């Protein structure tokens with residue numbers, strides 16, 4: 660049905676940002692020729708204008724249709740306004756060519772704060788989009804920067820969405836198939852009810868846990884199942900999880 664690539668946490672402008680790793684990842688992504696590529700925030704380290712310009716120059720090298728949502732680092736120093744100028748929409752939707760899949764991108768960032776929040780009005784908009792997609796029997800993906808369920812081995816939880824309970828309830832109730840996020844720089848998969856929650860590692864920052872390597876996620880979504888693969892930019896590719904699709908029934 661669709662091949663999706665999910666990368667996150669580029670951190671362009673950081674001391675520990677590595678351009679050659681990002682360029683290598685972009686080459687790997689273009690070789691995969693995905694239907695869509697989704698970037699779940701922290702494109703920049705500080706939200707500075709020049710960091711956004713540099714980040715968008717890298718992202719322009721990605722050949723597939725692209726959706727980008729902001730992270731907490733992107734909303735520092737009026738980066739929330741700069742994001743709109745350079746990358747346009749902070750939330751929105753994108754479909755694959757055959758319109759069998761819809762990605763709904765959310766802005767979970769708050770200016771100059773690290774915690775995340777979807778907020779009531781954006782949640783209502785999300786619910787309408789999920790309902791439309793359900794009526795069209797589309798595969799429904801939500802993309803946002805902050806994780807909704809805590810990620811193991813990432814220390815004491817501080818940055819899960821402030822309205823995680825409400826958003827989680829809404830996602831499950833509206834039969835969301837897949838929720839993808841970043842922020843913790845740690846790849847992980849949870850399944851709750853019939854919804855799969857996947858976090859991505861960082862694609863090009865050396866802010867890594869232990870011996871983790873930079874990585875991005877690949878979702879091979881078929882009619883009856885989803886395969887979730889982790890691609891280490893300087894390592895190997897391996898299967899993280901595989902599940903049957905159950906939400907569109």
Ligand SMILES: [Fe+2]
Nearest residue numbers: 668701842843
């Ligand atoms: Fe990050």
Ligand SMILES: [Fe+2]
Nearest residue numbers: 701730731842
């Ligand atoms: Fe973040």
